[in-house]
Each structure stands twice: as structure tokens, then as C-alpha cells.
Amino acid sequence: MRQKIVAGNWKMNLTKEEAQSLTSEIVGMNNDELGTNQKEVKLIICPSFIHISTIKSLFKSSKNIYLGAQNVASQEKGAYTGEISAAMLSSYQVEYVIIGHSERRQYFKESNQEIAQKIDLIFANKMLPIFCCGETLELREEGNHVEFIKNQISESLFHLSASEFEKVIVAYEPIWAIGTGKTASSEQAQEIHAEIRKHISSKYGKEIADKTPILYGGSCKPSNAKEIFACPDVDGGLIGGAALKSRDFVEIAKSF
Numbered sequence: 001m002r003q004k005i006v007a008g009n010w011k012m013n014l015t016k017e018e019a020q021s022l023t024s025e026i027v028g029m030n031n032d033e034l035g036t037n038q039k040e041v042k043l044i045i046c047p048s049f050i051h052i053s054t055i056k057s058l059f060k061s062s063k064n065i066y067l068g069a070q071n072v073a074s075q076e077k078g079a080y081t082g083e084i085s086a087a088m089l090s091s092y093q094v095e096y097v098i099i100g101h102s103e104r105r106q107y108f109k110e111s112n113q114e115i116a117q118k119i120d121l122i123f124a125n126k127m128l129p130i131f132c133c134g135e136t137l138e139l140r141e142e143g144n145h146v147e148f149i150k151n152q153i154s155e156s157l158f159h160l161s162a163s164e165f166e167k168v169i170v171a172y173e174p175i176w177a178i179g180t181g182k183t184a185s186s187e188q189a190q191e192i193h194a195e196i197r198k199h200i201s202s203k204y205g206k207e208i209a210d211k212t213p214i215l216y217g218g219s220c221k222p223s224n225a226k227e228i229f230a231c232p233d234v235d236g237g238l239i240g241g242a243a244l245k246s247r248d249f250v251e252i253a254k255s256f
């Protein structure tokens, strides 16, 4: 059985106090309330860098909750003012790192090659990547979206060894669904998730492809999570806006 995962990407939101109270609300729930008991759902919280240490100190080891970062530098260390290295994150016990988010690709011009460099540094520092891919509305309307997504995956991930790839979490986030309130239908999500799995299989074989968690992201909320998570190739969600409310985040985690 594939791992079920619900990850919250807080993006550039929440002050220290707000981040503390949201984390306390989540870790204050028992495993039944969190829904992590029955179905072994893994929760990953990805705050801004500056909150990482504070949030880690609120975690309780008994809970199935893990810490993630939203980005990492593509260079190991040195004169890169304002950047945060993989070694730094790892020294704060960060376990997961989101890479290739469409906002980073769009606003910070991250290329597939740069994302490939980031993934190597993540592995070198014993963390695990949550790799995002997804198309614009324009690409979808032109009918080029599947090729585009496959190319994002090939160029950033297909240099990995099979034993590395086994540890990758993929997140499909159609750009037109992010923060827009417009979700992909469950048919659209399933179609792309199945294509992604087939593409992984063509490189790493069926066994590894069948084990790779593929999350959906884009206006996922308590009202639509059940339907999306019921798709055979959807293994959870990467949640933006709805992860900023403990009740919504937990409700989504219970939607399997």
C-alpha cells in the first residue's frame, strides 16, 4: 500500500505567534482527532524558514507529524546572500523540502536544472523532497500539458538512482487551480496522476512507480478532498490556503 500524505504549505503567511498557535492546535489533537491513527496518514507541516525552529520545538514524537521546508538553495554554501542551505535545514531536523513549486518557478525563475541540483543537495543532507510539477491553463488548453509535466519530471528527477527515486514524493499542482478556488475535477486529477505514474514506470519500473506517493495540490479543501483522494492514483494533498486553519487541515487529512 502506498503512503498517504497530507502536507501543508503555509507559503509566506503567519507571524511567529500565529504559527505557534496553529501548530499547537494541530499537535494538541490526539491521533483519532488527527485521523492519523486508522489510515496511517502522514502529516507534514511546511512553515517559512524563520518559524522552523519554533515549530519543531512544539512537535510531539508520538504524532505522525513531520517538518518540511518550502525551498532550499541550489548551491551547497558560500556567498549567496539570503539563501538557506540544505545542510542548515538538516541541522534543524527538517525532514522534507518542497522543491519546484510553481510560485518559485514563476516568480524566481527556477529552472528544471536548478531543481535537479536542489534535489541532490536534499538527498546529500538526508532529507526527502516533495517535488512539484504542473501546467498553466494555456498549456492545458493547447493540449500540451501532459508532455510539459513529463518533461519537468524527466529533467529534474530522472538523473536519480532507483534507490533515491523511491524516496521522492511528487505533487501535481495545476497552476490554474492554485489559490484560485478552482479545483481540478477528480477525473482531471486522476488522469494526470496516472500519466505521471506511467512516466515514472517507464524509467524506474512498475514496482517503484506503484510505490511513489503522488499528491494533488490546488484549492484542495474539506469539501472536495474526499472526492479527489478517492482517485486510485491520488495519495494525498499538498494544501495551501486550507492548511492555515487547523480544522480544515485536519478535516482534509481525514478525507481518505
Ligand SMILES: O=C(CO)COP(=O)(O)O
Binding pocket: 009, 101, 173, 177, 178, 179, 180, 181, 217, 218, 219, 220, 238, 239, 240, 241, 242
Ligand atoms: O500551492 C499550493 C500548495 O503548495 C496550493 O495552494 P492552495 O491550496 O491555496 O490552492
